[in-house]
Amino acid sequence: MKLPLALAIALLSGGLGLARADDTACAQREGVSVQILGSGGPVADDARASTGNLIWRDGKSVALIDAGGGIFLRFGEARARIEDLDFVALTHFHTDHSADFPALVKSAFFIERNRNLPVFGPSSNAIFPGLNGFLNGMLGPKKGVYRYLSGFLDGKGQEFSLEPTEVDARKATATQVFSKGDVRVQAVGVPHGRVPSVGYAIEVGPYKMVFSGDQNTQDPRLARIAMNADLLVFPLALPEEAGPGARQLHAVPSQIADFATATHARKLVLTHLMAASLSALDESLAIIRQRYSGPVVVAQDLMCLPLD
Numbered sequence: 001m002k003l004p005l006a007l008a009i010a011l012l013s014g015g016l017g018l019a020r021a022d023d024t025a026c027a028q029r030e031g032v033s034v035q036i037l038g039s040g041g042p043v044a045d046d047a048r049a050s051t052g053n054l055i056w057r058d059g060k061s062v063a064l065i066d067a068g069g070g071i072f073l074r075f076g077e078a079r080a081r082i083e084d085l086d087f088v089a090l091t092h093f094h095t096d097h098s099a100d101f102p103a104l105v106k107s108a109f110f111i112e113r114n115r116n117l118p119v120f121g122p123s124s125n126a127i128f129p130g131l132n133g134f135l136n137g138m139l140g141p142k143k144g145v146y147r148y149l150s151g152f153l154d155g156k157g158q159e160f161s162l163e164p165t166e167v168d169a170r171k172a173t174a175t176q177v178f179s180k181g182d183v184r185v186q187a188v189g190v191p192h193g194r195v196p197s198v199g200y201a202i203e204v205g206p207y208k209m210v211f212s213g214d215q216n217t218q219d220p221r222l223a224r225i226a227m228n229a230d231l232l233v234f235p236l237a238l239p240e241e242a243g244p245g246a247r248q249l250h251a252v253p254s255q256i257a258d259f260a261t262a263t264h265a266r267k268l269v270l271t272h273l274m275a276a277s278l279s280a281l282d283e284s285l286a287i288i289r290q291r292y293s294g295p296v297v298v299a300q301d302l303m304c305l306p307l308d
């Protein structure tokens with residue numbers, strides 16, 4: 001009997017589409033690891049999903065950090081489960097960090113989860129919504145674009161709801177947004193042009209992970225909570241010779257390296273890669289390696305980074 005071609009391909013690839021074997025490496029291991037869901041930026045020319053990261057612990061996807069375009073697909077490919085999330089941490093409300101969040105919420109309609117889901121994000125300013133404005137704009141019962149999902153915001157008719165905590169991005173000191181067992185999350189404002197943004201220091205057991213968020217490093221607040229990270233995940237969005245406008249939004253390679261060195265990061269992961277940064281990748285890595293002596297990893301979608 002001859003198999004139809006599509007079925008044959010499905011069987012060869014594990015029966016569930018074309019996910020590669022190592023996409024599920026984090027899901028299959030014990031201990032703590034970080035999985036890069038999306039390693040790209042806001043432009044659709046880099047063949048990468050936009051920004052998103054998972055923290056895994058003993059085969060469970062316990063935390064999602066950012067949910068840009070493409071993360072919905074990668075979340076499933078990684079075999080992550082919304083049931084297992086202890087929290088979602090959003091750094092800011094550019095599309096490449098938040099656009100797939102409502103799609104993931106819709107996905108929760110089809111699962112069984114009976115505990116609320118904490119969500120963290122920055123406060124608003126005159127031009128950008130904060131976390132509450134974002135969630136209301138998406139899921140609010142009266143005017144939300146996806147108001148058919150408003151039960152996940154007000155708890156009506158759903159078994160769980162989102163539990164938002166807005167972090168004041170202007171505050172001088174960090175805010176502890178989560179503490180449960182041996183998991184602790186601190187958030188603090190980071191400088192990303194005029195966009196209210198936060199970075200996160202997340203401790204899980206003996207390990208510390210820092211997600212810098214998009215930023216230019218010209219603000220000392222994150223460094224204070226980022227010391228001695230086992231893993232520092234930092235966007236490499238610009239080449240060294242980027243102009244002053246772009247430098248308001250993002251750090252150039254030398255600044256990323258100096259941040260990693262000053263905070264004694266044990267490993268640096270470069271993500272948020274864009275055509276502009278990829279075309280200068282070799283030069284950028286050379287600059288970073290001159291100024292930072294630890295291991296440097298260039299992220300790829302679905303890459304699994306064990307911490308133990």
Ligand SMILES: [Zn+2]
Nearest residue numbers: 092094192214
């Ligand atoms: Zn951004």
